[in-house]
Amino acid sequence: MIKIFPQFEDDLLIRLFHKGVKAQWTVSDVEWQQPLMMGEDEARALAHMLTPVYLGEQSAMIGASVVLPQMALAGETTSQIYLSSFLMDEARHFEVLTHLYKRLGEDPLNVRQMPAMLRYHNRLRKGDRIDWVWGILISDVFAKNFYQIFSRSQPQALFGGLSGRILQDESRHQAFAEHYLKGAIPQLESAxxxxxxxxxxxxxxxxxxxxxxxxxxxGRLNIDGRLFLDELRAEIEYKAKRIGLSLDGPSGKETTKQMFSGVGEGVKSAVQDLSSKFQGLKASRCDTCFVALLCRTRLVRTAQCS
Ligand SMILES: [Fe+2]
Ligand SMILES: [Fe+2]
Incomplete structure (x- = not known):
């Protein structure tokens, strides 16, 4: 018998998709007249600190479009359906933060001012769909914790209110990533x-x-950056354990160390290659064009990619 329709089980991803579709909002729903509740110096500091998150939003949107066909090839139907709503969420975050920058009257940092951003996004695009979902989970936890600072401390201010809206979307993204990885990780070999x-x-x-x-x-925003990163690291380690990605015990840690010593060289040369390409971008192009540059090449497909 020929099966014509895909089977949509009523699983978590379909429920998250329905939730996402019903919760859509646009830039015109944001109350832009809300006060910033910060001075010029603080607005500039926010513009700088928000830069990795801002680029992460665009990178997530583009990455989803690359990974979606991989999920289709693997027959992961409900993941594809869910990811369509994820893509729209990230597009909205990218658009809304662009408007926020205009309201702040400030620019994001560019990649020459903070080259680590290039390394981060270059690392995110390596591997197959499982690597991508894992990278997205890590990035989403970072973004969630950053938005939470403002939604909790300044709910009446423009960015605090906006952060609260974005956080609702991000909670669906984390639920997806954890669910997907919990299913995928038990199938993977130890390497x-x-x-x-x-x-x-x-x-x-x-x-x-x-x-x-x-x-x-x-410091200008009274954020203890060291504490922020320490808590982030602890939360991500906790998530790693929860999805079954844990190498507890001395032998596991030692094996990881041995297996991966020297990998940084490969990353370094890839970054140098991308950095030299970036030099060629015209100054008139937007500061986030490097994300598009990273996406000019396809994700590397490994043997794990169906
Ligand atoms: Fe986002
Ligand atoms: Fe997200």
Whole structure:
């Protein structure tokens, strides 16, 4: 018998998709007349600190469009359906933060001012759909914690209110990523698990590096950046355990160390290559064009990619 229709089980991803579709909003729903409740220096500091999150929104939108066909090839129907709503969420966040920058009267940092951003996004686009979902979960936890600072401390201010809206979307993204990874990770061989652990460590190290560039800005906003990153690291380690990605015990940690010593060289040369390409972008183009540059090449498909 020929099966014509895909089978949509009533699983969590379909429920998240329905939730996402019903919760859509646009830039015109934001109360832009709300006060900023911050001075010029603080607005500039926010513009700087928001930059990695802002680029992350665009990068997530583009990455979803690359990964969606991989899920189709793997027959992951409900993941595809869900990811369509994710893509729209990230597009909205990207648009709304662009409007916020105009309201702040400030620009995001560019990649020359904070080269670690280039390394971060270059790392995110390596691997297959499982790597991508893991990277998205890590990035979403970072974004969630950042937005939470403002939604809790300044709910009456423009960015605090906006953060509250975005957080509702981000909670669906995290639920998706955890669910997807909990299903995928038990199928992976130990070498692949070690790669995912290494990826987490690399992304967290790059985040630490980014913080070094944002130390003064964090201080202007009364944010303890070190504490923020320490808590972020602890939360991501906790998530790693929850999805089954844990190498507890001395042997696991040692194996990871041995297996991945020297990988940084490969990353370095890839970054140098991308950095040299970036030099060619005309100054008249927007500051976030490097994300588009990263996406000119396809994601590398590994043997794990169906
Ligand atoms: Fe987002
Ligand atoms: Fe997200």
């Amino acid at each position: 692949r698990l070690l790669e995912l652990v290494k990826m987490k460590d690399e992304l967290l190290d790059i985040m630490d590096n980014m913080y070094e560039h944002l130390l003064d800005d964090a």
